[in-house]
Amino acid sequence: MKRVALVYLPYSDIIFGSEKSTKGITPPLGLLYLQSYNKDFANIKVFDGEIYDSITGLINAIKIFNPEIIGVTLLTSTFPRAKEFISQFDKRITRIAGGPYATARPTEVLQHFDIAASGEAEQTLREIIQNKPLRDIKGIYYKENNKIKKTEKREPITNLDHLPQIIWEDVDLSKYQQSYERGNFSNVGAIMTSRGCGFNCDYCCSESMYGSNVRFRSNTNIIEELETLKKNHNVKFIEFWDDTFTLGYKKRTELFTYLRKKGIHFSCNARADTVDEECIKILTKAGCKNIFFGIESANPNTLKDLGRSMDQNKITNAFKLAKKYGLKTIGSFMFGAPNENLASVHQTIALAKKLNPDRVLFNIVTAHPGTKLYKRCVEEKIIPRYKVDPQKYAKEPIGVPSSCKNINREKLQRLKFQAYKEYYVRPKFIISQLLKCRSITEIKTLIDLTKTYKK
Numbered sequence: 001m002k003r004v005a006l007v008y009l010p011y012s013d014i015i016f017g018s019e020k021s022t023k024g025i026t027p028p029l030g031l032l033y034l035q036s037y038n039k040d041f042a043n044i045k046v047f048d049g050e051i052y053d054s055i056t057g058l059i060n061a062i063k064i065f066n067p068e069i070i071g072v073t074l075l076t077s078t079f080p081r082a083k084e085f086i087s088q089f090d091k092r093i094t095r096i097a098g099g100p101y102a103t104a105r106p107t108e109v110l111q112h113f114d115i116a117a118s119g120e121a122e123q124t125l126r127e128i129i130q131n132k133p134l135r136d137i138k139g140i141y142y143k144e145n146n147k148i149k150k151t152e153k154r155e156p157i158t159n160l161d162h163l164p165q166i167i168w169e170d171v172d173l174s175k176y177q178q179s180y181e182r183g184n185f186s187n188v189g190a191i192m193t194s195r196g197c198g199f200n201c202d203y204c205c206s207e208s209m210y211g212s213n214v215r216f217r218s219n220t221n222i223i224e225e226l227e228t229l230k231k232n233h234n235v236k237f238i239e240f241w242d243d244t245f246t247l248g249y250k251k252r253t254e255l256f257t258y259l260r261k262k263g264i265h266f267s268c269n270a271r272a273d274t275v276d277e278e279c280i281k282i283l284t285k286a287g288c289k290n291i292f293f294g295i296e297s298a299n300p301n302t303l304k305d306l307g308r309s310m311d312q313n314k315i316t317n318a319f320k321l322a323k324k325y326g327l328k329t330i331g332s333f334m335f336g337a338p339n340e341n342l343a344s345v346h347q348t349i350a351l352a353k354k355l356n357p358d359r360v361l362f363n364i365v366t367a368h369p370g371t372k373l374y375k376r377c378v379e380e381k382i383i384p385r386y387k388v389d390p391q392k393y394a395k396e397p398i399g400v401p402s403s404c405k406n407i408n409r410e411k412l413q414r415l416k417f418q419a420y421k422e423y424y425v426r427p428k429f430i431i432s433q434l435l436k437c438r439s440i441t442e443i444k445t446l447i448d449l450t451k452t453y454k455k
Contacts, residue, residue, distance in 0.1 A: 001041070001042050001043045002041075002042045002043065002068045002069060002129055003042070003043045003044075003045075003065060003066060003067045003068050003069070004038070004042045004043065004044040004045070004067055004068070004069040004070075004071065004125075004129065005044075005045055005047055005062050005065055005067035005069070005070045005071070006031040006034055006035060006044060006045070006046045006047065006071045006072075006073075007031075007046075007047045007049065007058075007062065007070060007071065007072045007073070007085075008028040008031055008046070008047070008048045008049055008050065008072075008073050009049045009055075009058075009072065009073070009078040009081050009082055009085060010049035010050050010052070010055070010058075010078075010081075011049075011050070011075060011077055011078050012025055012050060014077045014078065014081070014398055015077050015398055025050050025051075025176050026176055026190045026239065026241070027048065027171050027173070027176060027190055028046065028048050028073065029166070029190060029191075029192055029241065030073060030099070031046045031048075031071075031073060032046055032166040032167070032170075032171065033122060033163055033166060034071070034121060034122055034125050035166075035167060035170070036163070036164040036165060036166050036167050037122040037123075037125075037126065037163060037164055038122070038125055038126050038129060039164070039167065041126055041129050041130065042069075042129045045065055045067075045170075046170065046171075047061060047062055047065075048175075050175075050176075051172070051175040051176075055081070055085065058085075059085065059088050059089075062089075063089075067093060068093060068094065069093065069094045069095075069096065069128070069129065070086070070089060070093055070094070070095050070096065071096040071097075071098060071117075071121075071125065072085070072086065072095075072096070072097055072098070072099075072113070073098055073099035074097050074098065074099045074100070074101035074102045074109065075099060075100060075101055076100070076101055076366070076368050076369065076388060076398055076400060077388075077398035077399070078101075079101050079109075079388050080388055080389070080390055080399060082097070082112070083112050086112055086113065087112070094114055094115070094128070095112075095113045095114045095115070096113060096114065096115045096116075096117060096125070096128065097109045097112075097113040097115070097116050097117065098116075098117040098121045099209075100205040100208065100209055100368065100370060101369065101370075102116045102117060102118070103116075103117075103118045103119055103205075103208050103209060103370055104205075104208060104368070104369035104370025104371075104374075105369050105370070106118065106141035106148075106150075107141070107148055108387065109141075110141060110142070110143055110148055114142065114143065115128065115134070115140050115141070115142045116140065116141040116142075117139060117140050118139045118140065118141070118153070118154070119139060119154060119156065119208070119209055119210070119211070120154070120156050120157060120195070120209070120210065121139070122157065122163065123138075123154065123157070124137060124138070124139050124140060124154060128140075134149070134151070135149065135151060136151075137151055138151055138152045138153065138154035139151065139152075139153060139154030155211075156195065156196075156210060156211045156213075156215065157195075157215070158215065159215075160194070160195060160215050160216065160217045160221070161217055161218050161221045165224065165225050165228060166225070168189075168228055168229060168232065168233060169232070173188065173189065173233060173235070176188070176190075188235065188237045188238070188239060189226075189229040189233065189235035189237070189238050189239070190238070190239045190241055191222065191225060191226070191229075191238055191239070191240055191241065192240070192241050192242055193216065193217050193222050193240060193242055193245065193248070193252075193255075194214055194215060194216045194217065194242045194243075194245075194247070194248065195210045195214070195215050196210040196211055196212070196213055196214040196215055196243070197210075197214065197243035197244055198212065198213065198214045198244070198247070199244070199271065199308075200212055200307075200372075201306060201307050201308045202306055202307025202308070202371060202372040202373040202376070203306055203307070203308075203334075203365060203366070203367070203368070203371055203372075203373045204371060205368055205370055205371055206243055208370045208371070214244075214247060214248075216248050216251070219251075219252060219253075219254035219255045219258075220254070222255055223254070223255060223258050226238065226258065226259075226262075226264065230262060230264065235264070236263070236264060236265065237264070237265050237266065237267075237289075238259075238264060238265075238266040238267075239266070239267050239268075240266055240267065240268040240269070241269070242268070242269060243269060244269060244270060244271055244274060245268035245269055245270060246268065246270040246271070246274045246275050246279055246283075247274055249279050249282060249283070255286075256282060256283075256285070256286035257286075259286045259287045260285060260286050260287055263287070264287060265287045265288070265289045266286075266287055266288055266289065267288065267289060267290045267291065267292065268283070268288060268291055268292070269291075269292045269294070270291055270292065270293055270318075271293070271294060271310075272293050272295065272310065272311075272314050272315040272317075272318035272319075273310060273311055273314040273315075273318075275291075275318050275321065275322075276321075277321055280318075280321045280322055280324075280325050280327065281325060283327070284325040284326060284327055288327060289327070289328060290327060290328035290329065290330060290358070290359075291322055291327050291328075291329060291330070292330040292332065293315070293318060293319070293329065293330065293331055293332065293357070294332045295310070295315055295331050295332060295333055295351070295352075295355070296308055296310070296332065296333060296334045297333065297334060297337070297344065297347075297348050298312070298344075298347045298348045298350065298351035299344035299347050299348065300312075301339065301344070302337045302339070302340055302344050302348075305337040305338055305339050305340070306334070306337050306365070306373070307372060307373065315355070316355070319331075319355045319356075319357065328358040328359075328436075329355075329357040329358050329359075330357055330358065330359045330360070330361065331352055331355055331357035331359075331360050331361070332360075332361040332363065333348050333349075333351075333352055333360065333361065333362050333363070333419075334348075334362075334363050334364070334365050335348065335362065335363070335364055335365065335404075335407075335412050335415055335416060335419075336364045336365035336402060336403060336404040336407065336409075336412045337365050337403070337404065338373075338376075338377060338380070338382050338403055338404060338405055339405060339406070340365075340404050340406060340407060341406045341407070342406075342407065342415075345407070345415055345419075349419045349422060349423070352419070352423060353422075353423065353426075356428075356429070356432070358433065358436070360419075360420070360423050360424075362416045362419045362420060363416075364402075364409065364412050364413070364416060365403055365404065366398065366400060366403065367382075367383060367400070367403040373403065377403045382403055382405055383400075383401045383402075383403055384401065386400055386401055388400055417453070420453040421453045421454065423453075424449055424450050424452075424453045424454075425450055425453060425454045430446070430450060433446050434446065
């Protein structure tokens with residue numbers, strides 16, 4: 001059987017910087033699915049760079065494994081690192097690139113890799129392992145006689161139950177960490193019950209990776225995986241990493257009954273306009289402890305700029321309902337849309353304070369290749385058709401130009417940290433959170449949080 005190394009390069013030091021210790025690091029679910037789908041056809045090992053002490057340590061571990069194929073997930077932030085990484089291996093090894101950046105920029109990627117796989121790649125990888133002629137493998141770009149060839153598009157997997165369960169025995173869950181936002185729970189597992197989102201916001205890569213339709217796993221299939229995590233790994237808390245977990249909540253009665261009976265608590269992601277009182281009641285009863293809402297902006301023009309529709313009244317109502325039923329809330333906000341200005345940034349900070357979630361995230365908009373936002377920003381000459389370059393764009397954390405016309409990235413960074421400071425280091429927030437603390441651990445987390453952003 002061929003030896004295949006699937007690699008997720010470390011990214012948290014690049015995109016989180018000084019905030020790394022407060023952010024969550026979760027298992028690379030995409031690569032773990034590639035492994036489980038093809039375990040009968042190859043000796044596959046997943047190498048997650050996040051849990052190695054250094055890139056050198058990661059490279060040495062892979063060389064000891066001695067793979068015949070190396071597959072690397074590429075993100076905008078990690079592509080420069082990937083070029084140096086892949087150059088450390090014998091060129092006789094088949095080098096495959098996948099993930100959002102390989103899907104968006106296959107021609108550039110093929111300067112360093114042999115094959116660029118687009119979108120979902122479980123079946124693609126299987127056919128590469130089986131030595132199927134490249135021209136007959138759907139969903140790839142490859143080189144032939146120094147010319148780049150493109151094959152027919154591969155459609156996403158229709159029935160997600162056909163994906164085998166992740167081989168959790170190969171994953172050391174103790175190596176991963178939850179973010180301040182998600183809370184401090186022990187024995188945490190991560191699961192996706194669906195693929196796709198369906199809302200197709202302009203700044204998001206989900207559509208290019210998973211298509212425009214949402215596909216769901218069955219309750220039975222999900223429960224089987226939960227049983228494995230509970231029995232074999234003593235997992236007591238689950239992070240559901242679906243883009244919008246609440247989309248299918250009315251079909252999840254069996255799953256919610258199982259979670260409640262087994263005493264498994266969980267967190268999930270939602271859009272404010274996909275929840276109502278019935279939904280929040282069901283989630284809470286099933287064991288949901290916190291819910292993540294992507295709000296992004298308080299300004300209607302900024303939301304339009306991001307290709308995102310959101311009713312402000314529904315946002316306010318979602319937070320009220322969550323608090324009514326005792327759910328902790330996480331609010332995510334963004335600065336730096338193409339036409340963003342200081343007034344709209346401060347309007348968003350004011351909304352965050354008004355909604356008063358238990359945790360907040362303030363992020364800076366990035367026009368990633370493959371998104372509608374990138375295409376528009378290039379067409380409107382807001383940004384060049386850039387290559388990721390940490391030296392050229394030294395003040396940009398991931399080495400790409402800012403997509404905001406009115407505020408440069410350095411100023412956006414200052415606004416971001418000021419927003420965190422204004423939010424977390426205020427008596428109203430600290431007192432409200434102290435009243436919710438139920439353990440010494442939660443109090444310590446709160447102290448660490450305020451200290452982090454007080455600096």
